[in-house]
Amino acid sequence: MKLGLAGHLTRSFIGSALTPLFLLAALAMGLVALMTLPREEEPQISVPMVDILVSAPGLRAEDAVKLVTEPLETIVKGIDGVEHVYSQTRDDRVMVTARFLVGTSSDAAVLRVHDKVRANMDRIPVGIPEPRIVGRGIDDVAIVALTLSPTPAEADHVTPADLSRVARELRAEVAKVEDVGLTYLVGETGDAIRVAPDPERLALYGVTLQQLAGKVTAANTALPTGLVREGGQQIEVVAGETLRTPADIGNLLLTSRDGRPVYVRDVADVAFATDNADLYASTVTRGEDGQPVRVPAVTLAVAKRAGSNAVTVAEEVLARVDSLKGSLIPEGIEVEVTRDYGETANEKANELLFHLGLATLSIIALVWLAIGRREALVVAVVIPVTILLTLFAANVMGYTLNRVSLFALIFSIGILVDDAIVVIENIARHWAMGDGRSRRDAAVDAVAEVGNPTIVATLTVVAALLPMLFVSGMMGPYMSPIPANASAAMIFSFFVAVIVTPWLMLKVAGNAPVHAHSPHHAGGALGRAYAAVARPILSSKAASWAFLLGVIALTVGSLALFWTKDVTVKLLPFDNKSELAVMIDLPEGASVEATDAAAQEVARVAFGMPEVVSVQTHAGTAAPFNFNGLVRHSYLRAEPQLGDVQLNLKPKGERDRPSHEIALDLRSRLAALTVPPGTSLKVVEPPPGPPVMATLLAEIYGPDADTRRAVASRVEEAVRSVPFVVDVDDSFGTPAPRLRTTISTDDLEFFHVEEKDVLDTLSILNGASTVGYSHRGGGRAAIPIVIERPRGEKVLDETALTTPIPANVLPGDRGVVELGDVIRTREETASFPIFRHNGRNAEMVTAELAGAFEAPLYGMLAVRDALDAQDWTGLPKPEIALHGQPEDESRPTLLWDGEWEVTWVTFRDMGAAFGVALLGIYILVVAQFGSFKLPLVILTPIPLTFIGILGGHWLFHAPFTATSMIGFIALAGIIVRNSILLVDFVRHAPREVPARGAPEDDEPDMAIVAPPPHEIPAPPLREDGRAPPDRNPDRGRVDPLQADPADGARGDDRRRRDPDRPDLPGARPLAPLRPRLLDAADRAGHPGDLPGVPNLRWRGGQPPDARGEPSTSGRRGAPQGSCRGRLRDVPGDAPAGGRDPDPVSRTSPCGHRSGRR
The missing domain is CATH 1.20.1640.10 (Multidrug efflux transporter AcrB transmembrane domain)
Structure with a gap:
């Protein structure tokens, strides 16, 4: 062998x-x-995104696009590895995002953008500051989030500044843990010395804001001024001293008025205040009475280094935090772990390892029994x-x-x-x-x-x-x-x-x-069951065709489940997470207080669900982002009208509902919430796979902005009409109101006022100007000195217009005039934001799906029907594209993106992979069997797997996902594997010759192995004609795998135990002895029964002669030299005219094949 x-x-x-x-x-x-092996909850996908932020002061959006956005897009598009270029242009600012190919190194992506932008600095327009480049990648996603908040008893004594101070120190300690990556604080505030000028008092004393800012800046300066020699030593001289307290600033002398000195305290209120006051961050927990309790909060987000173990890093970070409680972290401050991807990754890994062990034990038990x-x-x-x-x-x-x-x-x-x-x-x-x-x-x-x-x-x-x-x-x-x-x-x-x-x-x-x-037992109960089913089908042509048509009908019927939507298609099934989020978008121009109030209402509604443990609310600042937030740029949500609410759920083992059902319940509860008009509330679930901008994303292209927005509005109307589509929003919204201040050049000339002084005054009056830092010493952090009016007083009213500005009223006389003397104000609206994708202007409509269908395909079909039902008189109806941006922008086009694009690419590539797999399998099978037709037979059962796959999905109400497709492809390989083994066994198995007249039962009939006689040595015979015991068990044994099919040799492992035959002991298989017995019968010249084997007879003529040549006295009509002899078991004499009950073609001992009878 x-x-x-x-x-x-x-x-x-x-x-x-x-x-x-x-x-x-x-x-x-x-x-x-x-x-x-590093443990993580999800595979780490490197999708580098590099943001280029450009300030364009004074430019409206349509002007900034031409001057800044388009040239910058051209630069970025030429960078190696950039797949998509997105841009968002608003009044006074531009953001261009370069999204690199999946798998690109984040560091390499940032360096490429830096190098390319620096190489084109000469193309920056005059008046445009240098761009700021910010890179974000998967390693920037925090795996641990620690929320610091005061205990309910200490809530009145611990300020947000106190929390921020502890959080900054804790951040420094956590950064010492090995493999800790990026760390940042969310909701951080700090102490500041605020100088709040009063326009009326400024006007009373004739002090300008430029004087105030200049005086504080100069007084807060300390610098080395050189060296002096004294007493043989060289001593460094330091001039000036930094300001320490509000009193130090308030006592600064500004000028004199009517012989009376004017100090800073005379024109401004100076006091300690909170920095970053334009944001709110809090945590809401259940009080002792079960009602929500709100306290201020600061969150420390901790990411890990690339390739490190999330479980190990998270455990070490938490251990370090625990060791600092009572020392760095005072008793009155609690630390809540609001995100621990290390714990969830370990839990997920242990759960799957348990199922892996369970599957192993199941297979072991099955093998034991079988x-x-x-x-x-x-x-x-x-x-x-x-x-x-x-x-x-x-x-x-x-x-x-x-x-x-x-x-x-x-x-x-x-x-x-x-x-x-x-x-x-x-x-x-x-x-x-x-x-x-x-x-x-x-x-x-x-x-x-x-x-x-x-x-x-x-x-x-x-x-x-x-x-x-x-x-x-x-x-x-x-x-x-x-x-x-x-x-x-x-x-x-x-x-x-x-x-x-x-x-x-x-x-x-x-x-x-x-x-x-043994094959003698027909595979046990399963074999007998198979035989009972297969025998009637194979014995009748009509039954065979009926069975084949039935299988085809079942296959077609299973595929029809897609059409009837009994089996739906989805990218990936939902996962059961322990966190949810609600994104709050108030109309443009809303205050941070209004956003915070909306966030508290959402928190109140969320606490109506028993699965919610705690809630963190953020207004005017972004919550710690996850992978979904990385793609959606949620870390840029730091505007007053934007808010985030993070919900922490009980562990999945302690709740009855999965997170997806909780999200559906939350969405229905929020629908009844009263919010300001134009407010958008979006319930965001962590996706089970790669995140996208939105599940349902429609990009509207067209010839001009008005047409695009009009078509997008109609598309948004159609999307809102679909009952299972929720969280609908658009990219353009309603422009915010603006106050335009114009400077009268005539008045400037009349009062001899410099335009720069007017702009500086307006900037300080309406904004905030940091003029330095007050250094505290003793290892304490410096605090900023800010000139800013109180937020409640930031109005451009008559009082504000009395603010003095420098002027030369008379030659040589430096004086002041009021701001209102040289400016005029009018109300206007801001520009619509301009979105561009790969150099093409587009408007976007976003939505999520919840309810009957949760895959984008069904939302797309429903929106298409809704668009068809609309009246498009006066507006061109958009063409619908499923993939690829339109080349012709003269007509409106609706391009479906979002999860649909990922679904399309995934199933397209998996289909191509399946085709390549079939080709590879076909080549392997051809190489194994040397036939071009047989592999087609082996591949035939693959489509039939849809019967079981789709039937199972329908039975368990499961969507057909990408993992289902993976199972289908793998099942194709398994089916082919089984087919190869079965076909190989059939090809090398012996020909079964049923005994004439033998009863048809579940036991297979005895089979004869008939190799070519010249391949079998002739053993001597005993006197009684029986074969003697063979001292060499290998002699004459025919290996079934080595027999040549062309010679008709077939090996057989089958044996039959016959306790009544001493020459065929029960422990000895019959098959190995048959070749020697046949050769012995041939040499003995027995024309009928073979010696030692009763009822074994040549059929169709005499056996071959001793030289292995076929007998010439064959069956009637047989030509001379032909070999028609066959072997079969017969219980006695063959019946007259008896018909061979075996319809399968046989192989004669000399290798000729006979046809079917």
Whole structure:
């Protein structure tokens, strides 16, 4: 027998001392990998986004686009690796975002943008400051969020500034933990010395704001002025001293009026105040009475370094925080862990590892029941070894331990054990033959027998999975652990099956008999059930066609479930998270107080749900962003009209509802909330996969801004009409009101006022100007000195217009005039924001889906129907595009983006991967069987899997997702694997010849192996005509796998026990003896019954002569030299004119094939 690769490996390792060392090494490497693999909840997807922020003072949006945005887009688009360029242009400011290809290094992306922008600094227009470049990546997402807040008893004594001071010190301590990355504070405020000028008092004393700012700045200056020599020493001279207290600032002399000195305290109120007062951050918890209790809060967000273990970093950070309680963190301040991705990652990993172990135990139990306990013991070793080797490979390939990579192991555990089971069963079958071979030799022969088909079958599964590595877009790296880990598991399973499994079989077998499922028993109960179903179908052409048509009908019917929407399509199923968020967008121009009030109302509604533990509200500042916020740029939500509400839920083991149902409930409750007109409330769930800008995103392109906005408004109306579409919003909104201040050039000339002085006065009067810092000493942080009017008094009324500005009323006379003498004011509206995508102007309509359908496809179809029902008189109806920006912008176009784009790219690439997989499988099968038609038969069952897959989705009300598609592709490989093994077995199995007149029962009839006579040595006969015992059990044995099909030789393992025949003992299989018996009968010249075998007769003429030549006295009509002789079991004489009950074509002993009868 040719051993092949599998046989040679088995022969080399079955008795080698290296095998147990290999086993121990595999266990050790796998366990080390399991302990050292970084654990994360989701696969880390590198999607670098670099924001370029440009200030364009005084420019309206349409002017800034031409002067700043378009040139900057052109620069960024030429950077290597940039996939998309987005821009948002508003009055006075521009933001251009470069989104790089998935997998690009974040550091490399930022450096490329920096280099490109710096190389084009000469193109910056006059009056435009240098751009600010901010890079964000997946490693900037915080894995731990710590919210500091006072206890209810200390809430009146602990200020936000106190919390911020403790948070800053805590941040410095946490940064000392190894592998801690970016850290930042949310809701931070601080102490400041605020100088609040009073316009009336300024006018009374004739003091300008420029004088006030200049005096404080100059008085707060300290600098070295040189060196002096004194007493033989060289001493440095430092001039000036920084201001320490509000009193120091208030006592600064500004000028004199009527001989009386005028101090800063005479024209302004100077006091300690809170810096960053234009934001609100608080945490809301349940009080003792169950009612919400609000206290101020500051959140410390902690990210990790790239490649580090989220579980380890989170544990070390929390341990450091616990050690600081009571010392750095005072007793009156609580620290709540509002985000711990390390804990959730560890919980997810442990849960999946538990399911992995449960699946392993299930397979071991199944093998125990189906084959035997010794075989189950071998499987109990093989599966963990294969899994641990796969984890080692995952560690080498740079993957982490997350829910997707563990899903790959659970997904592959059912197929990685196939190789071992095939080898185990075949070894047990060979041992049960009892043909005199040693168990070691029989095991090597058994592995070699199934080696080639097992290799091809394993490669077909790998060929089905591996092309999924090349899925593009954000889903590519997200799903890459599945094909990579599953393919590695399959390859390792083969080597473990042919190296470790035979060695273990020898070790566990001992001297006890090993039982195999003999074909004589037709596969047990399952075999009998299969035979009962298959026999009627195969025996009748009508039944065969009926069965085939029924299968086709079921396949078509299962596919129709998509059309009827009984099975829906979705990118990924929802996950059960422990956090939710509500985004609050008030109309442009809303105050931060109004935003905070809306956030508190949302918190009150959220606490009506028992699953909510605590809520953090943010107004005028952004909450710590997650991966979803990274893509949606939520970290830029630092405007007064924007607010975030973060909901922390109970652990999923302590609540009855998943987070998605809680989100649906929250959305329905918020629908009844009274909010200011134009307010948008969006419930945001952490996505189960790669995030997008919005689940349903419509980009409207067109010839001009008015047409685009008009079409977008109609599209938004259509979207709102769909009942299962929620959280609808648009990108243009309502422009905010503005107050335009114009400067009269005539008045400037008349009063000899400089225009710069007017602008500086307006800037200080309406804004905030930091003029320096008050250094505290003693290791304390410096606090800023800010000139700013109180927020409640920031109005441009008659009092403010009395603010003096410098003027030369008469030549040589430096005086002042009132601000109102040189300016005029009028109300206007701001420009609409201008969005651009890859250089094309676009308006956007965003929405989410909730209810009956939660995939964008169904929302898109419903919106299309709603658009068709609208009256488009006077406005061109938009064309709908599913992929790719329009080339012709002369007509409106609606391009669907968002989750649909990810879905489209994912299923498109997975379909292409499936096609490549089929081609690879076809090539492998052609190489194995040497036929171009047989592989088509093997591939035929693949479409039939839809019956089970879609039927299961319909039965369990589950959407067909990308993971379902992965299962379908993998199942194709599994089906082909099984088909290869079955076809190979059929091709090498003996021809079954049912006995004439034998009863048809569940037991298969005896089969005869009829190899060419010249291949069988002729043993001597005893005097009674019976074959003597063969001292060499291997002589004359025909290997079924080595028989040439063209010669008609077919091996057979089947045996029949006959206790009444002493020459055929029950423990001895009949098949190995038949070739020698047939040759003996031929040499003896018996024309009828063979010696020693009753009722065994030649059919169709005499047996071949002793030289192996066919008899010339064959069947009537047979030409001379032809060989028509056949063998069959008959209970007695053949009935006259008896018809062969076996319709299958037979192979004659001389190798000629006969047709079907």
